[in-house]
Amino acid sequence: MAWFKRQDKGILTKTEDKKEAPDGLWYKTPKGHIVHMRELRNNAYVSPEDDHHVRIGSVEYFEILFDNNKFKELDADLSSADPLGFVDTKKYPDRIKATQKKTGLTDACRSAVGKMNGLEIVIACMDFSFIGGSMGSVVGEKIARAIDHSLKKKIPFLMISKSGGARMMEAGISLMQLGKTSAKLALLSEAKVPYISLLTDPTTGGVTASYAMLGDFNIAEPGALIGFAGPRVIRETIGKDLPKGFQSAEFVLDHGFLDFIVDRRQLKTKLTTLLKMLT
Amino acid sequence: MQLEFEKPIHELESKLADMKELAKQSDVDVSDAVKQLEAKIKLLKKETFENLTRWQRVQLSRHPDRPYTLDYIYEITDEFIELHGDRTVRDDKAMIGGFGKIGNQTIMFVGQQKGRNTKDRQLRNFGMSNPEGYRKALRLMRLAEKFNKPIVTLIDTPGAYPGLEAEERGQGEAIARNLLEMFMLKVPVICIIVGEGASGGALGIAIGDQVLMMENTWYSVISPESCSSILWRSWDYKEQAAEALKLTAKDMLRNKLIDGIIKEPAGGAHTDIKVAAGELKKTILKHIKELETKNPRERINARMEKFGSMGVYN
Numbered sequence: 001m002a003w004f005k006r007q008d009k010g011i012l013t014k015t016e017d018k019k020e021a022p023d024g025l026w027y028k029t030p031k032g033h034i035v036h037m038r039e040l041r042n043n044a045y046v047s048p049e050d051d052h053h054v055r056i057g058s059v060e061y062f063e064i065l066f067d068n069n070k071f072k073e074l075d076a077d078l079s080s081a082d083p084l085g086f087v088d089t090k091k092y093p094d095r096i097k098a099t100q101k102k103t104g105l106t107d108a109c110r111s112a113v114g115k116m117n118g119l120e121i122v123i124a125c126m127d128f129s130f131i132g133g134s135m136g137s138v139v140g141e142k143i144a145r146a147i148d149h150s151l152k153k154k155i156p157f158l159m160i161s162k163s164g165g166a167r168m169m170e171a172g173i174s175l176m177q178l179g180k181t182s183a184k185l186a187l188l189s190e191a192k193v194p195y196i197s198l199l200t201d202p203t204t205g206g207v208t209a210s211y212a213m214l215g216d217f218n219i220a221e222p223g224a225l226i227g228f229a230g231p232r233v234i235r236e237t238i239g240k241d242l243p244k245g246f247q248s249a250e251f252v253l254d255h256g257f258l259d260f261i262v263d264r265r266q267l268k269t270k271l272t273t274l275l276k277m278l279t
Numbered sequence: 280m281q282l283e284f285e286k287p288i289h290e291l292e293s294k295l296a297d298m299k300e301l302a303k304q305s306d307v308d309v310s311d312a313v314k315q316l317e318a319k320i321k322l323l324k325k326e327t328f329e330n331l332t333r334w335q336r337v338q339l340s341r342h343p344d345r346p347y348t349l350d351y352i353y354e355i356t357d358e359f360i361e362l363h364g365d366r367t368v369r370d371d372k373a374m375i376g377g378f379g380k381i382g383n384q385t386i387m388f389v390g391q392q393k394g395r396n397t398k399d400r401q402l403r404n405f406g407m408s409n410p411e412g413y414r415k416a417l418r419l420m421r422l423a424e425k426f427n428k429p430i431v432t433l434i435d436t437p438g439a440y441p442g443l444e445a446e447e448r449g450q451g452e453a454i455a456r457n458l459l460e461m462f463m464l465k466v467p468v469i470c471i472i473v474g475e476g477a478s479g480g481a482l483g484i485a486i487g488d489q490v491l492m493m494e495n496t497w498y499s500v501i502s503p504e505s506c507s508s509i510l511w512r513s514w515d516y517k518e519q520a521a522e523a524l525k526l527t528a529k530d531m532l533r534n535k536l537i538d539g540i541i542k543e544p545a546g547g548a549h550t551d552i553k554v555a556a557g558e559l560k561k562t563i564l565k566h567i568k569e570l571e572t573k574n575p576r577e578r579i580n581a582r583m584e585k586f587g588s589m590g591v592y593n
Contacts, residue, residue: 083534083591084525088510137590144587166478166500168510171524172536175478175500176589179486182458183583189459206500208451209439209479214459228451228479229441237441247446257449 027054044264053221053264055201058110058125061160065123065268071114074122075145078138079106086169095131095169103129107138108163111146113155117272122150125160128202133163135207136170140177143211147184156194156275161212164230165205178210185214194278196271199226199249199258217259217274220249227252280343284327284335288546291320324545331495333521333530337503339495340474344549346556348390348433349375351473354556355563356381359388362422365415368448373404373440374412374484376419378428381560384567387423389416389484390433393474406475407440410453413483417457420464429467429567432484435474437502439483454483461486462583467570469563471541472496472528473548486586488578489566490536492528493555494543498536499526536589 027035029052040047044064045054063069079096086092100106108130113122124146126133143159150157166174188195197215199208201224208228212218220226227234227247235242245251249261262270281289295316302309331339339345352359356379363370376389391408394400416432423430439450461468461484468487476485476498492498501509503521508514525531528540541562548555570578 079593081591081593084523086523088520088523137592141590141592168501168506168524170591171499171501172526172531172534173590175482175498176536176586178455178479178482179458179462179586180589182455182486183462183586186459186462187583190463206479209454209483210458211455213449213452213455227446228439228454229446233441234443234446238443240443242443246443255447255449257452 029054044267046264051222051263053201053223055128055162057105057127057129057162058160061125062110062112062114062123064264065116065121065158065271066112066114067116067118071112071123074111074113074149075142076106076110078142080136080138080170082169083137083173084169084171086171088169092169099130103127105130107142108133108135108167109139109142111142111149113149113153116268119272119275120153120155121158121275122146122153122155123158123160126162126207128162128164131167132165133161133207134165134167134174135163135177136167136174137177139167140174140180143181144184147181147188150193150195151184151188151191154191154193156196156278157188158196158198158271159211159215160198160200161203161207162200163203163205163207163212165207175206178206181211182214185211189216194275196274198262198267199252200224202226204228204230213257215259218257220252220258220261221264222249222261224249226258282335282338282342284331285546288320288323288327291316291323295320321545328545328547332518333497333524333527334503334518336495336527337475337497337521339547340497342547342549343395345474346548346552347395348388348392348435348473350552351433351556351559352377352379352388352390354552355379355560356386356388362419363415365411365418367414368411371404371409371412371415372402373406373408373436374415376416378423381564384564385426385428386563386567387419387428387430388433389419389430390473391436391480391484393435404440406436407438408436408480408483409440409442409445410448410450413439413450413453413457416484417460420461420468424464424466427466429469429570430464430487431563432468432470432487434470434472434476434481434485434498436477436480437475438477439480451479454479457483458486462586463579465575465579467567467578468582469566469570471559471563472498472537473559475502477502486582488570488582489538491539491541491562492531492537493541493548493559494528495547496528497521497526498528498531499524538585 111124199220359379361377393406394403470485470487472492503517506520507516544551544554
């Protein structure tokens with residue numbers, strides 16, 4: 001029997017069983033290029049046609065960086081409390097619960113230890129999808145503990161930032177997370193354990209005023225928005241339109257605050273090469 | 280200028296002045312009435328100021344007559360030499376600093392400075408530092424470390440300046456660097472919020488062995504106005520935002536985010552700067568004495584552990 005011979009004649013799927021093309025199978029870049037999700041995934045979530053770096057989260061970064069996507073997650077169970085009883089248009093605990101359900105994440109940062117091209121490394125990565133990647137107690141504590149792990153094992157620390165800043169619903173407590181994380185980084189620096197800070201789109205507010213800018217190496221993805229004050233606030237303050245490319249990774253590099261910009265497809269290789277130079 | 284809740288007190292006070300004036304001009308004995316009125320004023324002041332809402336505290340912290348950083352420094356020091364510049368870009372007038380002397384004790388003072396009139400406010404950029412302000416502060420703190428002198432920072436800022444050039448010169452990096460470096464300072468560091476403590480702009484000079492707030496000040500991650508505009512999408516919810524942010528000295532102490540509160544005269548620091556500065560001076564000298572009994576590494580470790588324990592999670 002010929003291999004191509006159809007065994008069943010005709011299309012037998014009933015109309016009601018026919019599947020629509022599922023949503024989220026295609027991605028449209030800001031420049032309008034259409035990419036198939038599978039192709040995007042195989043390309044480190046960078047659009048092959050226009051090099052647009054799609055916003056991704058900890059799941060994807062861990063997959064890109066850890067060998068065979070194998071890693072041990074640290075402090076996965078930490079979740080937010082409501083120390084101030086914060087209510088705006090919604091109660092803070094309700095906001096947390098709703099976001100957890102929507103995103104499948106416990107908070108805006110995940111940390112893990114594993115191997116990157118055979119090198120042991122601790123990576124903490126923020127998730128923008130969780131209340132704008134805002135930094136509260138959980139994010140601060142997870143980063144602090146991840147740095148502790150790095151210190152204890154004397155293995156490099158990589159921080160991937162993606163955040164709108166401190167979490168307002170934890171007010172003064174979230175502000176102090178800037179201090180807390182910086183204290184740990186001071187110890188890491190004293191112990192001469194390498195710290196690489198990768199700034200991705202967007203990295204603004206309190207995160208920029210603490211760990212994101214304190215790397216031995218500050219690096220960024222192309223086109224990422226990086227700044228202390230948000231563009232809207234600056235525009236309102238100075239009463240003028242902002243120049244094109246203001247606060248882009250390229251702008252920040254030109255002004256001397258980044259070591260280099262790295263295409264996500266070369267990220268793993270470049271990080272490995274750099275870290276190997278230090279050993 | 281008077282705030283709304285100050286008005287009843289001021290009315291009574293002017294009535295008292297009138298009464299005293301009247302007594303001087305005539306033979307009528309008003310001493311009982313004066314006493315009564317004085318007691319009434321005292322009680323009203325106490326009641327008003329003990330029960331201020333959080334938003335009213337914020338208003339007090341911004342009172343146009345409130346003493347500013349240099350007012351306090353000149354009041355509490357016997358000598359003060361202001362030092363300028365970050366040695367890189369320029370001298371940021373919103374951030375001041377210098378060596379001062381109280382008795383035998385030399386202290387490095389660093390702090391944000393606001394202006395009293397329109398011209399002065401512009402010069403001081405409303406107490407909003409640019410990156411060079413934070414770098415100037417760090418330079419001066421290192422100088423203090425070099426000569427083994429304690430550091431006192433006085434914080435009064437509505438925030439780090441959100442300007443175009445501030446971004447070009449790395450506002451975030453400047454603040455971040457200060458946080459990291461301040462943890463490692465070998466000399467005692469005392470940080471005092473004397474007015475407004477807005478977010479990273481305040482924290483950028485507020486990592487210390489003792490972090491204190493004066494009674495009528497606020498310290499949080501964002502101003503009530505900005506919080507209102509972001510969370511409620513309107514500027515009209517600043518009172519609610521102030522309540523939600525728990526930004527007063529009492530709140531911050533209760534949440535273990537500061538180490539203590541410095542009392543102000545009844546009616547607020549602006550009603551009697553001598554009393555306010557006196558408390559400040561007493562507190563500073565007391566803490567310097569206590570902190571100097573420890574060695575540098577003990578201080579650094581305790582400083583780090585204190586901030587390390589801040590945070591509430593499940």
